[in-house]
Amino acid sequence: MQYITGTREFHIEEPTVVTLGKFDGLHRGHQKLLSEVFRFREKGYKTAVFTFETAPGTLMKGKLQTMITTNAERRENLQQAGIDYLVEYPFNQEVAHMQPEEFISLILTGQMKAKAIVTGTDFHFGYQRQGDVELLKKLASKYGYEMIVVDKALDGEREISSTYIREELAAGNIKKANELLGYTYMIHGRVIHGRHLGSTLGFPTVNIEPREQKHLPAFGVYLSEVVIDGGHYKGITNIGRKPTIEGQHPVGVETYIYDLNADLYDKWIEVRLTDFIRPELKFSGVEELKERVLADKEAGRKMHERAAR
Numbered sequence: 001m002q003y004i005t006g007t008r009e010f011h012i013e014e015p016t017v018v019t020l021g022k023f024d025g026l027h028r029g030h031q032k033l034l035s036e037v038f039r040f041r042e043k044g045y046k047t048a049v050f051t052f053e054t055a056p057g058t059l060m061k062g063k064l065q066t067m068i069t070t071n072a073e074r075r076e077n078l079q080q081a082g083i084d085y086l087v088e089y090p091f092n093q094e095v096a097h098m099q100p101e102e103f104i105s106l107i108l109t110g111q112m113k114a115k116a117i118v119t120g121t122d123f124h125f126g127y128q129r130q131g132d133v134e135l136l137k138k139l140a141s142k143y144g145y146e147m148i149v150v151d152k153a154l155d156g157e158r159e160i161s162s163t164y165i166r167e168e169l170a171a172g173n174i175k176k177a178n179e180l181l182g183y184t185y186m187i188h189g190r191v192i193h194g195r196h197l198g199s200t201l202g203f204p205t206v207n208i209e210p211r212e213q214k215h216l217p218a219f220g221v222y223l224s225e226v227v228i229d230g231g232h233y234k235g236i237t238n239i240g241r242k243p244t245i246e247g248q249h250p251v252g253v254e255t256y257i258y259d260l261n262a263d264l265y266d267k268w269i270e271v272r273l274t275d276f277i278r279p280e281l282k283f284s285g286v287e288e289l290k291e292r293v294l295a296d297k298e299a300g301r302k303m304h305e306r307a308a309r
Helices: 029-044 073-079 102-111 133-138 162-168 174-181 196-199 286-308
Strands: 002-005 016-020 046-052 086-088 114-120 144-149 186-192 206-207 220-228 231-240 252-257 268-279
Touching: 016 206, 029 046, 029 114, 029 186, 046 114, 073 086, 073 186, 073 268, 102 114, 102 133, 114 133, 114 286, 133 144, 144 231, 162 174, 220 286, 231 286, 252 286, 268 286
Parallel strands: 002 086, 016 046, 016 114, 046 086, 114 144
Antiparallel strands: 186 206, 186 268, 206 252, 220 231, 220 268, 231 252
16 A cells, blocks of 8 residues: 655556545445445556545544544555555645635545546535535536445444444443444553552553544443464453553553463563453452452453353
8 A cells, every 4th residue: 555644746657446534443334435445446447535634632612632543543544455555644734724626626536547436425525625525426527537425334223333333332332332333442562560569469451552543432340352473362451541450540551461472561462351351440459450350351251252152
């Protein structure tokens, strides 16, 4: 996949089919769009996704804007899906004030050489979101592209969206979130040194610090799978701020990996959450914490065994 980011100075030389959006999570709704995009390979078009850069720590209406998938995770997902071009276009005031037709002529059919455009029914673009699907249809013959509008993917009567998935994550409903995503929610990170409390208590853990922009599920303990150098391991993962331990702690992702004894510091790992075990709790002290973690380990092992049957 050719990855174009950090610049507005580019030009794709071959005809493309383009789809546009944030693609946060690359959930089942996005996957429905991509299925339509891939049909155009039969015409010899290259597949392309256009999105705007999301800077870490971006504020929206005074609040930190978090994403189900970070930029790096989105890039990896789209590459695995088989997209030929991913364009993360820098967003500034000039772009924000671009008229919809100018966006079509300069960027979509100009720089991206779009011969087909695939969008959802509620897609808006251009200055003050004045551009919509009807405008794209109207200008298709003028700029020489086919226009395809894809209906929303549904879960029952509700549209599958990133907002819906965030709600399920916030409630700790990881299995439902995974169902809506169409794959297992994951957190990537490099293993860092923690307080080594787990080792002291007899169950060493690996710690990763999630990216600031990463949208995390409800704090608590989850059944997990861990990918390390292509190997897959079973584990349980705690997400939260360690309320039992004195002091202020950043949000961390701490995982106990079953049947693995290895030095993983500085390793890049992927933690996949598959089920919810319990919410984050504050215990009376370290001894009570140890008892509960031992119980969590046993519960997690049994859950993994049941899932494997």
